[in-house]
Amino acid sequence: MLKIGCHLSVSKGFLQMGRDALKIGANTLQFFTRNPRGSKAKDIDPEDISAFISFCKENGISHFLAHAPYTLNPCSANPETRVFAKETMEDDLKRLELLGGCMYNFHPGSHTGQGVETGIEQIADTLNTILTAKQKTVVLLETMAGKGSEVGKSFEEISAIIEKVHLKDKIGVCLDTCHVHDGGYDIVNNLDAVIKEFDAVIGLQYLKAIHLNDSKNVIDAHKDRHEKIGKGHIGIDAFERIINHPALRDLPFYLETPNELPGYQEEIETLKKLFTF
Ligand code: FE
Ligand code: FE
Ligand code: ZN
Numbered sequence: 001m002l003k004i005g006c007h008l009s010v011s012k013g014f015l016q017m018g019r020d021a022l023k024i025g026a027n028t029l030q031f032f033t034r035n036p037r038g039s040k041a042k043d044i045d046p047e048d049i050s051a052f053i054s055f056c057k058e059n060g061i062s063h064f065l066a067h068a069p070y071t072l073n074p075c076s077a078n079p080e081t082r083v084f085a086k087e088t089m090e091d092d093l094k095r096l097e098l099l100g101g102c103m104y105n106f107h108p109g110s111h112t113g114q115g116v117e118t119g120i121e122q123i124a125d126t127l128n129t130i131l132t133a134k135q136k137t138v139v140l141l142e143t144m145a146g147k148g149s150e151v152g153k154s155f156e157e158i159s160a161i162i163e164k165v166h167l168k169d170k171i172g173v174c175l176d177t178c179h180v181h182d183g184g185y186d187i188v189n190n191l192d193a194v195i196k197e198f199d200a201v202i203g204l205q206y207l208k209a210i211h212l213n214d215s216k217n218v219i220d221a222h223k224d225r226h227e228k229i230g231k232g233h234i235g236i237d238a239f240e241r242i243i244n245h246p247a248l249r250d251l252p253f254y255l256e257t258p259n260e261l262p263g264y265q266e267e268i269e270t271l272k273k274l275f276t277f
Contacts, residue, residue, distance in 0.1 A: 014052035124164030145182035
């Protein structure tokens with residue numbers, strides 16, 4: 001069965017988010033751990049969490065993906081910004097243990113002029129400080145579009161970070177289709193070759209999740225502007241191949257397209273129809 005869901009708001013609580021997922025036909029979901037701009041996290045209500053967990057179990061919703069605020073920058077030239085990123089991620093990871101084993105996705109960061117190698121070093125340092133052997137959450141590095149000084153725009157950069165991380169079973173990769181396309185990987189005409197390259201450079205065992213987004217821009221644009229599925233430069237035929245590819249089809253897929261709930265519901269229906277059994 002296709003594991004497909006989307007980014008949902010948790011502002012009305014976890015249980016309500018589970019209900020939203022069910023309503024739109026999603027069997028997985030993603031949410032921000034706190035305001036995406038990175039403010040203070042709301043206090044977590046343990047009753048809401050346990051109601052959410054039971055609700056999801058009863059309704060076949062699984063593979064929760066928490067997304068860190070995208071403003072965090074663990075490889076900023078400013079040391080205070082780096083410390084803030086580390087402390088926020090550490091706090092997120094502590095809270096996420098309540099979910100009993102989810103995934104936590106973050107943007108590796110922007111080196112802001114320090115150079116890619118220093119960026120990679122600082123990202124790995126952050127991970128080595130916050131990861132613990134007993135945590136149940138797996139932390140995912142998101143593949144980036146490469147706008148500005150973003151680190152993680154190539155499989156080589158992602159692989160270099162992973163290589164420096166000690167607790168390798170706590171780390172994985174979330175491949176964002178809009179970002180890799182913007183980063184120059186031809187998933188439209190050469191999906192197989194891109195997946196082979198991922199395997200050769202990073203290793204498919206690290207690939208844990210897919211962000212499914214079309215792109216407003218042409219390949220290699222380094223812009224990061226998401227588009228609705230089938231309405232951008234990736235196109236519906238490519239998405240059909242992506243969700244059915246033998247190396248990808250068992251992974252959870254998360255939409256982050258410019259949509260409200262009804263739009264997400266339509267995309268989920270479309271993709272379910274395109275999934276072959
Ligand atoms: Fe993201
Ligand atoms: Fe993404
Ligand atoms: Zn994006």
